[in-house]
Amino acid sequence: MNREKGLLEIERTRIIAIVRGVEEQHMAFVADALLQGGVTVMEITLNTPGALTMITQLQEKLGDQMYIGAGTVLDLDDAKRAIAAGAAFIVTPNTDEEVIRFAHSQQIPIFPGALTPTEIVKAWKAGATAVKVFPSASLGLTYIKELMGPLSHIPMMAVGGVTEENIHEFLQIGCYGLGIGGSLINLPQIQAGNYAWITNKASRLLAASKG
Numbered sequence: 001m002n003r004e005k006g007l008l009e010i011e012r013t014r015i016i017a018i019v020r021g022v023e024e025q026h027m028a029f030v031a032d033a034l035l036q037g038g039v040t041v042m043e044i045t046l047n048t049p050g051a052l053t054m055i056t057q058l059q060e061k062l063g064d065q066m067y068i069g070a071g072t073v074l075d076l077d078d079a080k081r082a083i084a085a086g087a088a089f090i091v092t093p094n095t096d097e098e099v100i101r102f103a104h105s106q107q108i109p110i111f112p113g114a115l116t117p118t119e120i121v122k123a124w125k126a127g128a129t130a131v132k133v134f135p136s137a138s139l140g141l142t143y144i145k146e147l148m149g150p151l152s153h154i155p156m157m158a159v160g161g162v163t164e165e166n167i168h169e170f171l172q173i174g175c176y177g178l179g180i181g182g183s184l185i186n187l188p189q190i191q192a193g194n195y196a197w198i199t200n201k202a203s204r205l206l207a208a209s210k211g
Contacts, residue, residue, distance in 0.1 A: 003109060006067035006088055007129070009040045010177050014209060016091075016111075017042040017202070018071060018159070018181035026190050027054045031062055033195040034184075037202025043071035043091050043179075046078055052085040059086040069109075076102055083108055091179070093134055095119045100126035111157055111177075120151060130155035130176040137161030145173045164208040171209055180205065 001009070010016065017039050022030055027044075034042060044051045044058075051070065058068050069089035070082035079090055079099045089109040092099060096112065103110035104127030113134035114120045123131045133144055137160030144158055158170050159179035170178055184205065189197040 001063060001065070001067045001088060003088070003107065006041070007109060009067050013039060013041060013206060014171055014175070014177050015039050015041065015202075015205060016069075016157075016177055016179045017184055018045065018179050019043065019185050020045040020048055020071070020181060021187055022048060022185065022190060024050045024054055027058065028061060029193075029195045030185065030190060030198060031058055031066060031068075033198040034202055035062065035066055037199040038206045039184075039202040040065065041067040041069075043069045043089070045072040046070055046074075046082065047072050052081060055082070055085045055087050059088075063088075073099065075099065079103060089129075091132060093132075095123045097122060097126040100128055103127070113159075117147065117151065120147065120154060120156070124154045130157050132157045132159050132179065134159045141166065141169055141173060144170075144175065148174055164204055167205060167209045168211040172211075178209075 017034050019042055044055050070087035071091040073079050073090050073092045076098050090103045091111045093113040095114045100110055100112050109129040111130050111132045112123045112128050113132045114123045120131045133156050136158045155176035157177040158175050162178045162180050184201050
């Protein structure tokens with residue numbers, strides 16, 4: 001999936017599935033389950049063993065149907081390895097202007113993590129596609145809403161604490177996208193082979209996002 005189509009998928013669904021700690025034997029099934037549930041954007045975190053290989057494999061299998069990126073990209077070396085493996089976008093937990101500028105120069109969408117107004121503005125000026133407010137679970141809706149007052153020109157993503165009960169609220173305040181990890185990518189269910197649980201959860205999140 002190319003950049004333009006992938007970004008349109010984020011704008012359509014607003015959900016990025018954060019896939020962390022999933023074993024290689026389960027990964028293709030997890031991706032299929034997300035797709036069946038209507039979630040077409042996923043990031044595989046680089047602290048997942050075998051992440052780069054799985055990114056490459058999924059791009060070959062589902063790259064025309066899903067927008068597949070790399071998360072937990074900590075530095076320039078990580079970014080280069082992720083892009084070489086086929087990551088269509090980059091997500092970081094931190095504000096590293098070198099990484100942001102590199103991804104921007106390669107025309108790879110990047111969603112860097114930032115918490116304070118200073119970090120958010122720096123990330124945006126360096127070339128962020130949107131800024132991931134992280135960790136947002138601890139500070140919640142009110143904090144992000146306050147940030148959007150003076151920084152309304154910067155698209156922001158919330159990561160952490162997004163549930164079926166509050167997903168519509170996050171979107172109502174103007175979040176560009178929502179990163180959802182453990183509440184969607186349930187490792188015990190995956191290890192039990194219950195991939196239908198993920199499909200069901202994904203479809204419920206999408207339905208709840210529409211209010």
